[in-house]
Amino acid sequence: xxxxxxxxLAALLAATALGATGCCxxxxxxxxxxxxxLGASTMTTSPGxxxxxxxxxxxxxxxxVAIPGLVKTLVESMTGGGSFDVxxxxxxxxxxxxxxxxxxxxxxxxxxxxxxxxxxxxxSGQMGQFQKGENTIAMIMVxxxxxxxxxxxxIMRMVVPASQ
Numbered sequence: 098x099x100x101x102x103x104x105x106l107a108a109l110l111a112a113t114a115l116g117a118t119g120c121c122x123x124x125x126x127x128x129x130x131x132x133x134x135l136g137a138s139t140m141t142t143s144p145g146x147x148x149x150x151x152x153x154x155x156x157x158x159x160x161x162v163a164i165p166g167l168v169k170t171l172v173e174s175m176t177g178g179g180s181f182d183v184x185x186x187x188x189x190x191x192x193x194x195x196x197x198x199x200x201x202x203x204x205x206x207x208x209x210x211x212x213x214x215x216x217x218x219x220x221s222g223q224m225g226q227f228q229k230g231e232n233t234i235a236m237i238m239v240x241x242x243x244x245x246x247x248x249x250x251x252i253m254r255m256v257v258p259a260s261q
Contacts, residue, residue, distance in 0.1 A: 139162070140161060140162055140183055141160065142158070142160060142161060142183050142184050142185040143182050146184065147184065147252070147254060149208070149229070150184075150202070150203070150208075150235060150254065151206075152184075152186050153186055153190065153198055153250055155190075156188040156250065157186065157187050157188070158185070158186060159185030159186060160185075161185070162185040179255060179256040179257045180256045181253070182255075183251060183252070183253050183254075184254075185249065185251050185252075186249070186250040187242075187250070188248050188250065189247060189248070192222065192239045192240060192241060192248050195223075195239045195250055196212040196225065196239055199212065199239075200212055200225070203225070203227050206229075207229055208227040208228065208229045209227065209228055209229070210225060210226045210228055210235075211225060212225040212237075213225075221240060222238070222240035222241075223238075224237065224238045225237040225238075225239075231259065232256055232258065232259055233256050233257075234255045234257070235253065235254045236252075237250065237252050237253075238250070239251075
């Protein structure tokens, strides 16, 4: 139950904050306005790929992505001593194709969940919410970078310690 509440809260925070800034999951510039209030920051992505969340075929790794710092801080604090990790990828594929790929790939790797269109606050944006077991959660955000036109994929994976 704790994990489900955490997943819903994290998804709500991410969708609200990312949509409000106008900067979904892209290597974007100055967010201004509400982005400043939310503490927008550039995050360095971790090296390598997840064993059970494949990169989109043909995508290129991103070294850093911009997300509101407040979202990162809240998610990290909610892990309760667990772990939080971010990976970023860029591709020329459509957001619809990327979301369809991850819906299938996540299920094939033992994850439950799915994508929601428009959940990043933009018409093309999609966010997938997935859970594996009791304590592992992944959010995958997919949107077009308005500056480059490429589709940006951000995967946030959180592991919450088991309840005692």
